[in-house]
Amino acid sequence: MITCGIVGVTGYAGLELLKLIEQHPTIRLEKVISDSSAGMTLSELYPWLQTGPKILEPFQADALDGIDVLFLATPSGVSADYIRQLASFPGVVIDLSGDLRLPSGLYETWYGKPPVTETIQREAVYGLTEWNRELLTKAKWISNPGCYATAVSLALLPFVQHDWIDPAHIIVSACSGITGAGKGLSEKTHHAKSNENVQLYKIHAHQHIPEIEQTLFHMGGTEATVSMSTHLLPINRGIMATITVQPNDHVSEDEWVNRLQNAYMDEPFIRVQRGEPEIKSTVGSNYCDLWVYKEERTHRLTIVSVIDNMQKGAAGQALQNANVRFGFDETLGLLNQPQYI
Amino acid sequence: MITCGIVGVTGYAGLELLKLIEQHPTIRLEKVISDSSAGMTLSELYPWLQTGPKILEPFQADALDGIDVLFLATPSGVSADYIRQLASFPGVVIDLSGDLRLPSGLYETWYGKPPVTETIQREAVYGLTEWNRELLTKAKWISNPGCYATAVSLALLPFVQHDWIDPAHIIVSACSGITGAGKGLSEKTHHAKSNENVQLYKIHAHQHIPEIEQTLFHMGGTEATVSMSTHLLPINRGIMATITVQPNDHVSEDEWVNRLQNAYMDEPFIRVQRGEPEIKSTVGSNYCDLWVYKEERTHRLTIVSVIDNMQKGAAGQALQNANVRFGFDETLGLLNQPQYI
Amino acid sequence: MITCGIVGVTGYAGLELLKLIEQHPTIRLEKVISDSSAGMTLSELYPWLQTGPKILEPFQADALDGIDVLFLATPSGVSADYIRQLASFPGVVIDLSGDLRLPSGLYETWYGKPPVTETIQREAVYGLTEWNRELLTKAKWISNPGCYATAVSLALLPFVQHDWIDPAHIIVSACSGITGAGKGLSEKTHHAKSNENVQLYKIHAHQHIPEIEQTLFHMGGTEATVSMSTHLLPINRGIMATITVQPNDHVSEDEWVNRLQNAYMDEPFIRVQRGEPEIKSTVGSNYCDLWVYKEERTHRLTIVSVIDNMQKGAAGQALQNANVRFGFDETLGLLNQPQYI
Amino acid sequence: MITCGIVGVTGYAGLELLKLIEQHPTIRLEKVISDSSAGMTLSELYPWLQTGPKILEPFQADALDGIDVLFLATPSGVSADYIRQLASFPGVVIDLSGDLRLPSGLYETWYGKPPVTETIQREAVYGLTEWNRELLTKAKWISNPGCYATAVSLALLPFVQHDWIDPAHIIVSACSGITGAGKGLSEKTHHAKSNENVQLYKIHAHQHIPEIEQTLFHMGGTEATVSMSTHLLPINRGIMATITVQPNDHVSEDEWVNRLQNAYMDEPFIRVQRGEPEIKSTVGSNYCDLWVYKEERTHRLTIVSVIDNMQKGAAGQALQNANVRFGFDETLGLLNQPQYI
Structure with missing residues (x-):
C-alpha cells in the first residue's frame, strides 16, 4: 500500500x-x-x-x-x-x-x-506506458503524455518502428470531446456555442504535434513529420484520430490487422478491432482501440485510434504509470468497462 | 411563375x-x-x-x-x-x-x-451550380450533387484547376450531421447509440469519392485521387470537410486566402472566411464557407469547407439549380441566414 | 417604412x-x-x-x-x-x-x-400581444414579456378568464433551452456540465412567477397562485410548460380542445394542436403551440405550451409588438417555419 | 458464490x-x-x-x-x-x-x-428494496420496480407514510433519458427527431402511474392519486421527477430536509441533498438523490428525485434485490460513483 x-x-x-x-x-x-x-x-x-x-x-x-x-x-x-x-x-x-x-x-x-x-x-520519463516501461520503473518525474499524443503515438509507433510506412506522409484528423478544452469558462465551451457544432482549433499549432514527432523519433526510431488537425466535438469525452498513411509494403488489409495485433498482442489496454470505429468504444475505460483499413484504389492505409481523453488520455494512463512505477499489476484499478450507453 | x-x-x-x-x-x-x-x-x-x-x-x-x-x-x-x-x-x-x-x-x-x-x-447535367451554369440553363435532367461531393469539390476545384496543388495527395477527413444518414430507422441513428458518439462509416467505400474525382476531372481538368473518411456526428445538420493537400506554389497563407477569394469573388453563396472554422457557420443556409491555412513546418495546406448538408448539400442547391435553369435570380428564395444559435 | x-x-x-x-x-x-x-x-x-x-x-x-x-x-x-x-x-x-x-x-x-x-x-404597456393589442397601439414604453411568462400565460389565460379552472391549483413544470440562461459564461452553461444533464434552477424564485400571476389577474381577471419549477435543458432553444390544473367543468377532452381552439381562433401565431407535444414544434418560429388533455381518473387537465424562447419568448414577440404599435400587419417578418430537423 | x-x-x-x-x-x-x-x-x-x-x-x-x-x-x-x-x-x-x-x-x-x-x-414480491427487504429475503419471484415508479415512490413514501402531505394532490412531472424508450427502433428515438427535442409521451397513460399508487398504498398505507407527465429527453440516461405536493404540517424547509434525512438515514443508496438538483448527480450509479424545497408563498413542497434509469431504475436495483435475496451485503458490486463528466 x-x-x-x-x-x-x-x-x-x-x-x-x-x-x-x-x-x-x-x-x-x-x-x-x-x-x-x-x-x-x-x-x-x-x-x-x-x-x-x-x-x-x-x-x-x-x-x-x-x-x-x-x-x-x-x-x-x-x-x-x-x-x-x-x-x-x-x-x-x-x-x-x-x-x-x-x-x-x-x-x-x-x-x-x-x-x-x-x-x-x-x-523526466515520458509515460507512454506501453513503450517505456523500463525507464518508468525508476522514474522520479513522470511526464504523462498528452491526450491526442497518446492516441496518435500508440497507433503509429508499430508502423514507424518497422518502417511499414512513409514517415513523410502522415496526415492526422483528430477530434476531441469538450472536456479536452478544460473546465475553465470560455465562449468555445458555452453550450449554446458548442452544441450542434464542430469547432476546428489551434490549426497547425497544437502543442501535441511536436510531442508526437518526438515520440515517433525516440520510441519509433524514425524522423517523421505529422500534420494534425484538431476538432472540438459536442460530446463530453473521447478522442478519435483518423490517420492516413502511405505504406511501404503492399500486403492485404488482413495482414495489416495481423501485424498490428501482433505488435500489441500482450498489451492489456490496447485492443485491435475490426468493423466500424466509434469514439465511444472506449469512453469510461482505459482502453485504446485501434483499427486499420487498406484503400485498394490508392494503396493508402487508414488507421483509426480511439481513447477516452480523461482516462488513457490523462488520469487512467497516469495511474497506469503509477502502477508500473511501484511494481503493481499494471491494470490495478483500471479495468472499468466502457460506459457505451 | x-x-x-x-x-x-x-x-x-x-x-x-x-x-x-x-x-x-x-x-x-x-x-x-x-x-x-x-x-x-x-x-x-x-x-x-x-x-x-x-x-x-x-x-x-x-x-x-x-x-x-x-x-x-x-x-x-x-x-x-x-x-x-x-x-x-x-x-x-x-x-x-x-x-x-x-x-x-x-x-x-x-x-x-x-x-x-x-x-x-x-x-444529365451535373448541378454543382457554381461550376456548370451554362449547361444547367438548358438541362432536361439535372443531377444534384452529393452533400460531401459539394463541400469537397467547391473547396478543391480552384486548386486543381490552376494546378496549385499535387493531385496525387488529397486527403479528406469529412464529418456529417445525422440527417445525412436519412430518415430510415437504423441502429446507427438510434439516439442512445449515436449520442455522445462519432461513428466512422463506409470506410474507403463512400459513393461520393468517385463523384468528387469525376468532378475534379470534368470541371477542374485534373486527374486526382482522393482519399476520404466520413464520420457520423451527433448533431442534426452540417458537413465539415478538412482537406490536407501539398501545394505546388510556396506563397504565403494570405496569398492562398486571396487566391481563393478571387476564385469565388462573384459567387453569392461561397464565402471565404478567416478565423477558426465551425460547422454551424452555414447550418440553416445555402452558403458554403471556405478557409485555407498554410502549415509552415510541412508546407502543406489545410482547406476547410463547411455546408449545411440539407441546403447547399441537397435541397438548397437543387433550388439554386432550378433558379438557374428557369432564368431566375440564382439567390431567389435562398437567402436565409444561418441559424447558428 | x-x-x-x-x-x-x-x-x-x-x-x-x-x-x-x-x-x-x-x-x-x-x-x-x-x-x-x-x-x-x-x-x-x-x-x-x-x-x-x-x-x-x-x-x-x-x-x-x-x-x-x-x-x-x-x-x-x-x-x-x-x-x-x-x-x-x-x-x-x-x-x-x-x-x-x-x-x-x-x-x-x-x-x-x-x-x-x-x-x-x-x-409601460405589457406586450403579451394577443391580450393587449389596443393599449399597444399607443404605447411609448413596451414591456416585452418573459419567455416562461409568455408560454404559461398564453396557455392559462383562456382558462382563468372563463373560470374554467380552480385558480388555487395551478402547477407548472417548465423547461428551457440553454439560450434562456444567456450568453454570459457560467459553470451551468459549460458544455461538459450542461450536456447530458437537466438542471433545476431558481427554485420557487423565478422572477417570471409574479409576472404570470400579475398577467392572470390583469388580463384574465383572476387572482391565481402559481407554482412553477424551471429546468435547464441540454438543447439550444425552446420552452415547454407542462401545466396541471383542476377544472371546474366536467366536459370531454374534445370539448376542452374546442374551447381552446375557439379562444384563439383568429390568432395567427397560436396553434392548438393534438397528438404528442414536442418542444421543437415551434423552434425557429414565432408560434405558440398548445395542447390540452383530460385525465379521466383524476379529472385533472394537463395543458402543454411550447414556444421558441428566442422568438415568441423574446425577439419574435418584440417584433410582433412593433408591428402592432406601428400599424403593420402583425405577422410581417415573422412567418418563418419551425426549423424542426 | x-x-x-x-x-x-x-x-x-x-x-x-x-x-x-x-x-x-x-x-x-x-x-x-x-x-x-x-x-x-x-x-x-x-x-x-x-x-x-x-x-x-x-x-x-x-x-x-x-x-x-x-x-x-x-x-x-x-x-x-x-x-x-x-x-x-x-x-x-x-x-x-x-x-x-x-x-x-x-x-x-x-x-x-x-x-x-x-x-x-x-x-411475486415487489422489489423496491428499501421498503420491502423482509419479504425479499424469501422471494421466489421478484418484481423489479419500474424506473419512474422507483424515483417517485422513494421520494413520496416517507411523506405519505407519516401523513405529512395531502394524498389527493400529488403532481409529478418526470423526464427520462432516451434509454428509457428501449433499444427497439422507432421514429421517437431517431437521433434527428429526438435531438434538440423534448417529447411528451403516454400522456395520462403511463403504466407506472398505477404502480406508484399501489406502492403508496401497500408500503405507505395511503390511498393516493397521482398525476404524472412523462417527458423524453435528448440524453442517454437519467430520470428526474419534480413532484409538487401540499403539506399537512407547516414546518420550515430545514425541518423537511431533516425529516427526509431521518427517514433514509441508514440507507446506503439514498442521499438527501441540498442545492440545485441535476439529473446527472446519479447517472452511472445506483444512488437515488432526493431534494425537498418549501415554497413560502404557496406553502407547497417541491420534492425532486433523481436516479439512473438503467441502474437504480432497472439493473442496479435488480442486483440490489439479488444481494438481499441471497443474504449478501446489499451494496456488493453496486458502489460505482456517478459518471458526471
Whole structure:
C-alpha cells in the first residue's frame, strides 16, 4: 500500500483521478490539493460524489511528508511552478500537464511559457506506458503524455518502428470531446456555442504535434513529420484520430490487422478491432482501440485510434504509470468497462 | 411563375425543399408526392409545419400535367425507377439522389443497383451550380450533387484547376450531421447509440469519392485521387470537410486566402472566411464557407469547407439549380441566414 | 417604412432580433448598439452572418435622432439604466428585459435591483400581444414579456378568464433551452456540465412567477397562485410548460380542445394542436403551440405550451409588438417555419 | 458464490446487468440468453466490451440447471411468456419488466397484454428494496420496480407514510433519458427527431402511474392519486421527477430536509441533498438523490428525485434485490460513483 496526493482536484483530470484512486486497492489517497478551493471539503465541491469528509488543502511543497506519489493534474505553467518547488520532494511526481514533455526550446515555442530546468526535463520519463516501461520503473518525474499524443503515438509507433510506412506522409484528423478544452469558462465551451457544432482549433499549432514527432523519433526510431488537425466535438469525452498513411509494403488489409495485433498482442489496454470505429468504444475505460483499413484504389492505409481523453488520455494512463512505477499489476484499478450507453 | 412537384416529401431533403419552395416568390408548389404516405395531408404528416391542406399523392408519371419542374427527393434506386418512367415528361427533372451522377459502370460498382439508361445519364447535367451554369440553363435532367461531393469539390476545384496543388495527395477527413444518414430507422441513428458518439462509416467505400474525382476531372481538368473518411456526428445538420493537400506554389497563407477569394469573388453563396472554422457557420443556409491555412513546418495546406448538408448539400442547391435553369435570380428564395444559435 | 435601433446586439435576443429585422419589409435597421463591443463591425462580431459593414456604436441617449423604435435587448438592470436616460427620447422603446414588467416593490423583491421610476413603470404597456393589442397601439414604453411568462400565460389565460379552472391549483413544470440562461459564461452553461444533464434552477424564485400571476389577474381577471419549477435543458432553444390544473367543468377532452381552439381562433401565431407535444414544434418560429388533455381518473387537465424562447419568448414577440404599435400587419417578418430537423 | 443467468442480454437493461455482474464478487454469470441473437458471442455483440468468449443461448426453461437466480431483462409480454415456462424452475427469478407488478385486471388495462397467473402474481414480491427487504429475503419471484415508479415512490413514501402531505394532490412531472424508450427502433428515438427535442409521451397513460399508487398504498398505507407527465429527453440516461405536493404540517424547509434525512438515514443508496438538483448527480450509479424545497408563498413542497434509469431504475436495483435475496451485503458490486463528466 502506498499513499498519494492529487494536486488540482477541481479540474476534470483531477476529478477523474480521484474517482479512479478511490477504487484502487493499493494506493491510498492521502491529500487532495487545490489552491483555488482550499478549505472546502470534497463533498461540498462534488455533492454528487460519494466520498468522505476530506478537506482540500493549498499546495505546499513542504507539507507532503509520507506521500509516495504526487499527481499534478494542473494546467501547463502551473505544473511547472509546482515542479520547481518539488526539487527536494523525495517521492515520485507524475505531471499530467505538458510541462515535462518537451525540451526547453520546443516547450517555449509551443507553450509560450517559461520551461522547467533542463535538468528536471532531462530526468523526466515520458509515460507512454506501453513503450517505456523500463525507464518508468525508476522514474522520479513522470511526464504523462498528452491526450491526442497518446492516441496518435500508440497507433503509429508499430508502423514507424518497422518502417511499414512513409514517415513523410502522415496526415492526422483528430477530434476531441469538450472536456479536452478544460473546465475553465470560455465562449468555445458555452453550450449554446458548442452544441450542434464542430469547432476546428489551434490549426497547425497544437502543442501535441511536436510531442508526437518526438515520440515517433525516440520510441519509433524514425524522423517523421505529422500534420494534425484538431476538432472540438459536442460530446463530453473521447478522442478519435483518423490517420492516413502511405505504406511501404503492399500486403492485404488482413495482414495489416495481423501485424498490428501482433505488435500489441500482450498489451492489456490496447485492443485491435475490426468493423466500424466509434469514439465511444472506449469512453469510461482505459482502453485504446485501434483499427486499420487498406484503400485498394490508392494503396493508402487508414488507421483509426480511439481513447477516452480523461482516462488513457490523462488520469487512467497516469495511474497506469503509477502502477508500473511501484511494481503493481499494471491494470490495478483500471479495468472499468466502457460506459457505451 | 412556374410550378413544381416534390417527390419524396416525407424524407428530410423533401421536407427541406418543401419549406424552401413555400417561401420562393416565383415557384409554386403544385404537387407533393409520396408513395408511402399518399392520401395523408401535409399537416397530418408535419403538424408543426404551418401549411395548407395539401394532400400527398402517389407517384404517377402520367399525372404531372402542368408541372414545370419535378424534384426527386427520393433515395438512390427509387429515383432511377421514377426517372425511367419520366422519359416523356416534358418538364425538367432535378434528382437529388445519386442515380444520375455516375456513368453506368461506376454507378453499379459504387451503388450496387441497376443504373438508368446511358442516354439519360449522358443527358444529365451535373448541378454543382457554381461550376456548370451554362449547361444547367438548358438541362432536361439535372443531377444534384452529393452533400460531401459539394463541400469537397467547391473547396478543391480552384486548386486543381490552376494546378496549385499535387493531385496525387488529397486527403479528406469529412464529418456529417445525422440527417445525412436519412430518415430510415437504423441502429446507427438510434439516439442512445449515436449520442455522445462519432461513428466512422463506409470506410474507403463512400459513393461520393468517385463523384468528387469525376468532378475534379470534368470541371477542374485534373486527374486526382482522393482519399476520404466520413464520420457520423451527433448533431442534426452540417458537413465539415478538412482537406490536407501539398501545394505546388510556396506563397504565403494570405496569398492562398486571396487566391481563393478571387476564385469565388462573384459567387453569392461561397464565402471565404478567416478565423477558426465551425460547422454551424452555414447550418440553416445555402452558403458554403471556405478557409485555407498554410502549415509552415510541412508546407502543406489545410482547406476547410463547411455546408449545411440539407441546403447547399441537397435541397438548397437543387433550388439554386432550378433558379438557374428557369432564368431566375440564382439567390431567389435562398437567402436565409444561418441559424447558428 | 420606419427605422429602428437594437441595443445589446451581442446577446442572444439581440442577435435574433437582428436576423428577424433584416428580413422585415417595413422596418429598417439603422443602429446596432453595444457598449461592450462598440467599434467592431457586425461581420467581425458574427462572421457567419451575411450582413453589411455596419459598425456597433456605444449607447448614447442623445444620438438616436430619426430612430422610430429602440429595442433594448439588454439584461435586467442594464435596461433600467438606459430607460432612465431615454425619458426624452421621442420614439418607442421596447424592452426585452424584466425591468418594466413589475411594479417597484415586486421588482425589487424578485430582481434585487433598483427599479425604474413608478411613472415609467405605470406608462409601460405589457406586450403579451394577443391580450393587449389596443393599449399597444399607443404605447411609448413596451414591456416585452418573459419567455416562461409568455408560454404559461398564453396557455392559462383562456382558462382563468372563463373560470374554467380552480385558480388555487395551478402547477407548472417548465423547461428551457440553454439560450434562456444567456450568453454570459457560467459553470451551468459549460458544455461538459450542461450536456447530458437537466438542471433545476431558481427554485420557487423565478422572477417570471409574479409576472404570470400579475398577467392572470390583469388580463384574465383572476387572482391565481402559481407554482412553477424551471429546468435547464441540454438543447439550444425552446420552452415547454407542462401545466396541471383542476377544472371546474366536467366536459370531454374534445370539448376542452374546442374551447381552446375557439379562444384563439383568429390568432395567427397560436396553434392548438393534438397528438404528442414536442418542444421543437415551434423552434425557429414565432408560434405558440398548445395542447390540452383530460385525465379521466383524476379529472385533472394537463395543458402543454411550447414556444421558441428566442422568438415568441423574446425577439419574435418584440417584433410582433412593433408591428402592432406601428400599424403593420402583425405577422410581417415573422412567418418563418419551425426549423424542426 | 452463486450463479446467475441473464435473459435479454441484447437490451439496454440486460447489458447494464451484464456489466454490473461481471464486477460482482459473489455472483458468477453462468448463462447469457437471447432468443434473437442466440449463437453469437458476447464479443461479437459488443465488440467494445472487454469480456470472455461467452456464447448467447436461446431461452430454454429446462436448460437452467445450476442457475441460482435468473434475471429477465426482457420486455413486458416476453417476460410473462418466460415466467409461465419457469413455474418449476427451482431458482429465484427477478423480472425487470412490468409483468409481475400489477394484479391481473390492472395489468390488462395498463399493459394491454395477457397477464401471468394470479398465483404467480400474488407470490411475486415487489422489489423496491428499501421498503420491502423482509419479504425479499424469501422471494421466489421478484418484481423489479419500474424506473419512474422507483424515483417517485422513494421520494413520496416517507411523506405519505407519516401523513405529512395531502394524498389527493400529488403532481409529478418526470423526464427520462432516451434509454428509457428501449433499444427497439422507432421514429421517437431517431437521433434527428429526438435531438434538440423534448417529447411528451403516454400522456395520462403511463403504466407506472398505477404502480406508484399501489406502492403508496401497500408500503405507505395511503390511498393516493397521482398525476404524472412523462417527458423524453435528448440524453442517454437519467430520470428526474419534480413532484409538487401540499403539506399537512407547516414546518420550515430545514425541518423537511431533516425529516427526509431521518427517514433514509441508514440507507446506503439514498442521499438527501441540498442545492440545485441535476439529473446527472446519479447517472452511472445506483444512488437515488432526493431534494425537498418549501415554497413560502404557496406553502407547497417541491420534492425532486433523481436516479439512473438503467441502474437504480432497472439493473442496479435488480442486483440490489439479488444481494438481499441471497443474504449478501446489499451494496456488493453496486458502489460505482456517478459518471458526471
